[in-house]
Amino acid sequence: GAVVSQHPSRVICKSGTSVKIECRSLDFQATTMFWYRQFPKKSLMLMATSNEGSKATYEQGVEKDKFLINHASLTLSTLTVTSAHPEDSSFYICSARQGDTQYFGPGTRLTVL
Amino acid sequence: GEDVEQSLFLSVREGDSSVINCTYTDSSSTYLYWYKQEPGAGLQLLTYIFSNMDMKQDQRLTVLLNKKDKHLSLRIADTQTGDSAIYFCAEGDDKIIFGKGTRLHILP
Numbered sequence: 001g002a003v004v005s006q007h008p009s010r011v012i013c014k015s016g017t018s019v020k021i022e023c024r025s026l027d028f029q030a031t032t033m034f035w036y037r038q039f040p041k042k043s044l045m046l047m048a049t050s051n052e053g054s055k056a057t058y059e060q061g062v063e064k065d066k067f068l069i070n071h072a073s074l075t076l077s078t079l080t081v082t083s084a085h086p087e088d089s090s091f092y093i094c095s096a097r098q099g100d101t102q103y104f105g106p107g108t109r110l111t112v113l
Numbered sequence: 114g115e116d117v118e119q120s121l122f123l124s125v126r127e128g129d130s131s132v133i134n135c136t137y138t139d140s141s142s143t144y145l146y147w148y149k150q151e152p153g154a155g156l157q158l159l160t161y162i163f164s165n166m167d168m169k170q171d172q173r174l175t176v177l178l179n180k181k182d183k184h185l186s187l188r189i190a191d192t193q194t195g196d197s198a199i200y201f202c203a204e205g206d207d208k209i210i211f212g213k214g215t216r217l218h219i220l221p
Binding site: 032034036038044045046049093095097101102104 | 146148150153154155156157158203209211214
């Protein structure tokens with residue numbers, strides 16, 4: 001089946017720095033990728049929809065200037081957490097859509113000190 | 114390893130109840146979830162149940178949890194055309210494990 005990878009799997013950074021997370025579809029092209037953040041009890045919450053070659057669509061309440069999304073190619077979308085703060089510490093998961101099916105990446109654990 | 118399984122398709126007549134079933138393997142999860150994916154859209158959390166509950170009702174949605182059998186179900190009462198979507202069962206605390214999704218098709 002289709003494979004989606006994320007890099008890095010874990011990252012620890014200092015408060016105020018920026019962190020970039022990559023999401024790649026390894027064996028298929030994905031015009032649409034999704035970024036999720038995991039919250040306790042609420043589980044995964046959709047942050048934004050990333051469309052290749054155009055601006056991402058952000059969900060209500062998600063700061064687009066803080067969570068920069070770039071979908072520069074059909075196999076790569078990046079999420080950059082800018083000026084990270086401890087409250088940004090979370091598990092970030094991407095998914096890539098092929099037809100009607102979504103394939104999930106393994107996730108990235110971000111810890112901001 | 115951890116696994117979540119659900120049937121891939123379900124067809125229901127408009128106005129009837131839909132019941133989507135799911136089985137899981139990790140009995141240590143604190144929460145279990147149901148997500149809805151509409152065509153072309155990302156997953157949206159539909160509802161969740163705490164693992165020490167047997168049932169949760171939210172308007173047309175009823176979630177039943179049989180922890181002994183590791184079985185979770187989602188019942189949608191009075192199914193409407195707008196309920197046509199793919200429904201994902203998920204469990205896990207630190208790492209979320211998803212089922213492959215059940216495509217709900219509404220018959221006129």
